[in-house]
Amino acid sequence: MNGALSTVTIVAALVLAAWYLLRAALDRAPSRFDLLAMAVFGALVTVLVVVAVVGLFDGSRPQETGTFAGYLITTVGFAPTALVLAKMEPTRWGNLILGIGCLILPVLVLRLQQIASVTGA
Structure with a gap:
């Protein structure tokens, strides 16, 4: 796992979470900007997952490859799922x-x- 890319992803997620939760507390529905920000964040997560998948083929696989693959699938699918659900809910609950x-x-x-650090992947 790429440390810098993981850190950027985590920080971006926490900043966006604070923004969305603040907007939900202010009783605001998701705006186009909110949905676009989540789509861009989903692209960042996709880049992270692609880097992790490429890392699987360099010879240093995690001991729990199946678990790692499951987390990769969940991670890459989570942002788009949240985006679709938020678009379906045009109230504060979408945020x-x-x-x-x-x-x-x-x-x-x-x-x-x-999981990746167990084997140094």
Whole structure:
């Protein structure tokens, strides 16, 4: 796992989570900017996952490759799922969905780092 890219992803997720949760607390529906920000964040997460998949083929695989693959699939699918659910809910709850999604993604990234660090992947 790329340390700098993981850190950028985690920080971006936490900043976005604070933004979305603040907007939900202010009773605001997701704006185009909110949805676009989540789409851009989803692209960042996709880059992180692609880098991790490429790292699987350099010879240093994690001991729990199946678990690692499961976390990769969950991580890459989480942001788009939250985005679709938020678009379906055009009230303050849409921002809450985005905020909770952004709070869960750092946990997934940290877990990927933990699994990869067992073998130095």
